């Protein structure tokens with residue numbers, strides 16, 4: 366613990382993963398932290414609602430157990446992770462028939478020969494990509510040339526069939542961007558984690574992740590249902606007009622609110638959205654912990670998951686929970702969305718879909734910061750220091766991911782400690 370930090374009070378605004386990670390790192394360094402959260406509980410974009418005994422995550426999300434920040438900051442054992450099968454089942458056009466891709470990134474040959482759409486060039490491309498992404502530091506992709514994810518796949522040598530049938534729906538789902546106009550750097554970043562680890566769900570839902578972090582905060586640190594209306598480096602003004610002073614302030618809200626509170630000190634990257642419908646089903650349409658992808662491109666659904674096949678605690682005894690997700694902001698009311706989703710699901714799984722009951726429709730317009738292949742300067746993206754004693758954390762400053770949010774929180778705490786230490790040194 367540094368002498369300077371032991372004297373400091375830091376306010377963190379926003380108790381998503383970045384705010385929680387930042388608060389815990391600041392506390393570990395000896396600071397006193399007050400963490401303000403506008404909603405009723407911590408977690409930000411990672412929440413799990415319990416409805417009629419089903420655990421419904423706010424949008425289909427997975428934790429990759431290969432994320433370095435997850436290994437460093439989360440107790441993965443305590444989360445009781447339940448893995449998906451590596452690979453996917455792909456709907457290619459005939460009802461009830463799904464092509465299997467098993468572990469395509471780690472064992473491309475065994476996997477791709479089963480798909481019957483992959484050629485030897487896909488095998489070579491997968492091998493090349495695997496060796497490239499596993500070389501160097503985890504942020505190495507951000508120092509490589511940038512293009513779109515789609516152009517990168519073609520440049521790597523994948524066939525159009527392989528891209529359209531598997532890679533587009535798979536990475537389209539990861540990036541919430543079926544056009545794959547997102548930066549190739551993000552494609553390479555995620556590729557590594559899929560090669561090195563497994564996509565998983567905590568046994569009791571994704572919200573267990575922020576819950577576990579929040580449980581480590583000293584009591585009195587977290588103040589929920591308390592919105593911060595304005596910030597500066599000397600403190601914050603709460604929505605009720607009261608003022609709370611501090612030695613430093615970290616804005617750990619989502620990008621738009623960070624821009625408002627910091628007077629546009631961070632870049633507006635735009636957003637990727639998704640619509641997810643959760644269904645109560647008498648039984649799973651496909652057994653096993655599989656991700657099910659749309660290989661036809663007809664939409665609106667891009668991917669389907671059955672979380673109760675991954676962790677039975679997601680559904681009450683004798684029922685299954687099915688998530689169907691699009692990669693865009695599908696328009697319409699709940700009934701219209703169910704009608705269009707159900708039409709596609711019926712085409713995939715047949716009449717069993719008629720017995721499915723929609724439980725919840727979620728429109729998440731601000732799911733991930735859109736990271737277009739763009740001329741954003743990397744330093745500007747990553748800089749958490751906004752000037753004076755005002756700092757920022759959040760996935761928009763790293764990558765739109767659990768790993769990115771945790772990393773940015775930890776990094777902001779480090780930057781706060783360094784700034785406070787130098788300001789104490791200057792005074793002494």
Ligand SMILES: Cc1cc2nc3c(=O)[nH]c(=O)nc-3n(C[C@H](O)[C@H](O)[C@H](O)COP(=O)(O)OP(=O)(O)OC[C@H]3O[C@@H](n4cnc5c(N)ncnc54)[C@H](O)[C@@H]3O)c2cc1C
Pocket residue numbers: 378379380381382383384401402403404407408409410411423424425426427428429591592593594617618619622639729731732733758759760761764765766767768769770
């Ligand atoms: C649908 C969806 C799918 C995703 N899929 C994956 C995935 O599969 N794998 C993966 O790794 N990542 C995924 N992500 C991304 C991941 O969930 C986010 O990157 C991460 O949760 C962002 O954390 P954060 O702390 O940066 O921001 P947030 O979680 O947005 O936290 C910001 C917090 O600030 C609070 N706040 C805002 N304004 C104020 C204010 N004025 N005063 C006080 N509090 C305020 C908010 O209420 C919120 O709690 C997904 C996200 C979504 C939405």
